[in-house]
Amino acid sequence: MDDFSLLEPSAHMLAWLSDDYQAAVRDEILNALRKQVPGSTLEALSVTSDPQWLTGAIPSEDDPDKAILVRTGVAFEISLVVQEPSGESHHLEGVYSWVGVNLNDAEAVQQRIWFDIGGKLLEFGSAGELAARMYFA
Incomplete structure (x- = not known):
């Protein structure tokens, strides 16, 4: 059984990345696991912390x-x-x-995920690796 309840307050922000963020997260993790061990199944998935966010923007030319x-x-x-x-x-x-980058241009949007097994937000969250990962492309 999956538990995404800690992400629900951020659902409007996750919509920038996917219309169905729960399926997208599950599918990406399962694909990564199957690259390591083909035929693996994901029995349960739980989000265990509040999400940490970073964003980047440019000034609007119109306003x-x-x-x-x-x-x-x-x-x-x-x-x-x-x-x-x-x-x-x-x-x-x-x-x-x-x-996700190039979110202002539907034809140029790029996304990337990372799953850091054994990692903690202190190292991989907004004050850690996430800041550098924002510029992967």
Whole structure:
């Protein structure tokens, strides 16, 4: 069973990255796990911290009092249970980071995710690696 309740207050911000952020997070994690062990299944996924956000904007040409969002990044701690095809289960914890850039140009949007197993927000959150990851492209 999945638990994304700690992300619900940020749902409007996650919409910048995906219309269905829960499915997107789950799918990205499962794809990463299957690259390591093909055939793995994701049995449970829980967000275990409040998200930390960073954003970047440029001034609006039409209104100097407004800004246009061009990049955003979020990091949060997760806990998951993955099962190998052999039936063996593993409990993993870490930080999931998701960055989108060129958000003001639908044809140029790029996104990237990171899953830092064993990581904590102190190292990978807004005061850590997330700041550098905002400029991956």
